[in-house]
Amino acid sequence: xxxxxxxxxxxxxxxxxxxxxxxxxxxxxxxxxxxxxxxxxxxxxxxxxxxxxxxxxxxxxxxxxxxxxxxxxxxxxxxxxxxxxxxxxxxxxxxxxxxxxxxxxxxxxxxxxxxxxxxxxxxxxxxxxxxxxxxxxxxxxxxxxxxxxxxxxxxxxxxxxxxxxxxxxxxxxxxxxxxxxxxxxxxxxxxxxxxxxxxxxxxxxxxxxxxxxxxxxxxxxxxxxxxxxxxxxxxxxxxxxxxxxxxxxxxxxxxxxxxxxxx
Ligand SMILES: *[C@@H]1O[C@H](CO)[C@@H](O)[C@H](O)[C@H]1NC(C)=O
Numbered sequence: 001x002x003x004x005x006x007x008x009x010x011x012x013x014x015x016x017x018x019x020x021x022x023x024x025x026x027x028x029x030x031x032x033x034x035x036x037x038x039x040x041x042x043x044x045x046x047x048x049x050x051x052x053x054x055x056x057x058x059x060x061x062x063x064x065x066x067x068x069x070x071x072x073x074x075x076x077x078x079x080x081x082x083x084x085x086x087x088x089x090x091x092x093x094x095x096x097x098x099x100x101x102x103x104x105x106x107x108x109x110x111x112x113x114x115x116x117x118x119x120x121x122x123x124x125x126x127x128x129x130x131x132x133x134x135x136x137x138x139x140x141x142x143x144x145x146x147x148x149x150x151x152x153x154x155x156x157x158x159x160x161x162x163x164x165x166x167x168x169x170x171x172x173x174x175x176x177x178x179x180x181x182x183x184x185x186x187x188x189x190x191x192x193x194x195x196x197x198x199x200x201x202x203x204x205x206x207x208x209x210x211x212x213x214x215x216x217x218x219x220x221x222x223x224x225x226x227x228x229x230x231x232x233x234x235x236x237x238x239x240x241x242x243x244x245x246x247x248x249x250x251x252x253x254x255x256x257x258x259x260x261x262x263x
Contacts, residue, residue: 038132039068039076041083045162045232048085049124056088056127062160065131066090072130073097074112086115087126093117094125137163137231144169144248147180150231150241157193157233157241165229166201169248175222176247177229183240185233186213195242198228214239225251 042059044050051059060067068076069090077097084105086096094115098106106113137151148165150157167175177197185193190212199222200206206228211217220227227246 038065039072039081039128039130041085041087041126041128042162043085043087043126049126051088051124051127053088053092053118053121053123056125059127060129060131065129068128068130070095070112070114073128077112083128085126086113087128088118089128091117092121094123096128137161138165141165141167141246142169146246148229148244148246150184150243153241153243155241156238157231159233159235159238161231161233163229163231164203167227167229167246168201169225171225172251173225173248174251175225175227176249177220177222177227178245179216179219179242180245181240181243182211182216183214184212184242185237185239192237193233193239194231196230196232198230199223200228201226203228203230 044055044059057067067088067090070093073081073089073095074097077099080099081097082099083096084098084102086094088094095112096106097112098110101108101110141148146167151161151163152158169175182195184190184195190210192212194210194212196203196210197208197220198204198206199208199220206223208220209217225248229244231242
């Protein structure tokens with residue numbers, strides 16, 4: 001390859017690296033990178049640190065993957081996979097990958113923070129799975145418009161699904177999300193199966209609604225250029241599923257305070 005082409009690529013990569021980076025102590029390209037390396041982090045539906053070793057294995061297996069090995073986790077870490085949460089990996093070992101030393105995470109150390117092989121497999125942690133093939137549902141979506149469907153749609157979705165979609169369009173754009181079809185197991189507070197929408201890059205802040213039943217929700221418009229969708233189904237009763245469509249549009253054509261921008 002010509003040297004100038006190489007330099008151009010290098011410059012491009014550097015620019016990309018700068019475009020991502022840290023925000024609130026979280027390395028925000030990790031979701032993108034996790035796909036590249038086939039390694040990803042999962043927690044229980046009940047929240048952080050709720051999985052025994054056996055349950056952790058089941059989580060990875062369910063999605064067609066396996067527990068990540070130390071080597072896979074390290075390979076992912078070397079291309080930037082950084083997660084501040086201890087999880088099970090292969091053969092009952094627990095740890096997490098740190099790319100950049102921080103005061104609040106990893107004891108100021110870079111590398112795999114290794115808690116070693118746990119003798120007590122009933123301890124509860126998160127999990128690191130390895131699945132080089134695409135996951136059954138979810139992902140990072142950067143297209144200007146796209147259809148998002150429940151797994152298996154138009155067939156009924158299966159029990160025990162966990163899907164996260166992260167929509168990220170260009171800075172200065174917003175996302176309009178429309179519900180085309182919606183049928184998710186109904187219960188009064190949507191505790192069994194549900195779709196959650198967050199006006200944010202993650203499912204921690206910007207909660208915009210939790211939906212179940214077969215009532216078609218109104219469209220949702222993001223305040224910034226990111227949105228997160230999370231679909232959970234429990235161990236029993238399924239339904240027809242859903243189909244949504246998002247499209248990106250210029251924020252300037254729809255003035256409103258923008259709080260969720262993410263570059
Ligand atoms: C193993 O871990 C579980 C969960 O933390 C705890 O309840 C249990 O007492 C531990 N067992 C032993 C033998 O330490």
